Amino acid sequence: MQQSGQDYKQNRDFHLNGMHRKTFVETAIIDYDADARNSSAVDLRGYGLLGLIVPVIDNAAITFYVSDTEAGTYVQVQNATPAAVTIAASVGTIAIDSTVLAALSGYRWVKVQTGADQTADRTFLWILKG
Numbered sequence: 676m677q678q679s680g681q682d683y684k685q686n687r688d689f690h691l692n693g694m695h696r697k698t699f700v701e702t703a704i705i706d707y708d709a710d711a712r713n714s715s716a717v718d719l720r721g722y723g724l725l726g727l728i729v730p731v732i733d734n735a736a737i738t739f740y741v742s743d744t745e746a747g748t749y750v751q752v753q754n755a756t757p758a759a760v761t762i763a764a765s766v767g768t769i770a771i772d773s774t775v776l777a778a779l780s781g782y783r784w785v786k787v788q789t790g791a792d793q794t795a796d797r798t799f800l801w802i803l804k805g
Contacts, residue, residue: 698725701801703787711792714799716745716784723804724779727771727787729764730798735791736763741782749786752778764789 699722703714729737738759740749752760760778762771779785787799 699803699805701803703785703799703801705787705789705793705797705799707793707796711794712789713740714787714797716742716749716786717801718745718783719779719785719801719803720783721805723773724776725773725802725804727776728800728802729762729769729771730800731766731768732764732789732797733791733793734766735789735793736761737790738762738788739779740786740788741779742784742786745784747784749784752782754778 701717703717705711705714738761739752741752742749754760762769762775785801789797
């Protein structure tokens with residue numbers, strides 16, 4: 676069952692340099708029964724992108740797809756070469772920082788795609804600044 680990011684939004688408060696900050700955690704789920712490679716969409720509108728926590732996945736690289744609407748056509752994010760913006764995730768849990776994800780800035784709806792079918796549900800955590 677695919678669920679929207681709103682169903683999972685978690686607020687996190689923290690202090691940085693004496694100032695109160697608020698972060699949000701949005702989830703993107705690869706539902707093994709529905710689509711073994713593509714995650715649900717996450718709405719990045721109005722947030723600063725701080726990072727992405729990639730769960731343990733079946734050995735595969737990840738790429739990103741974006742759209743201007745949730746139900747729209749998703750296109751692959753590419754760099755100036757042009758080549759797909761790809762992260763070699765291997766199999767362990769990894770954290771990707773905002774500098775690596777800079778290519779996603781300016782896009783509203785984002786999906787994660789793995790290069791191999793997953794053998795179970797996978798939950799990616801987007802760390803956002805409100």
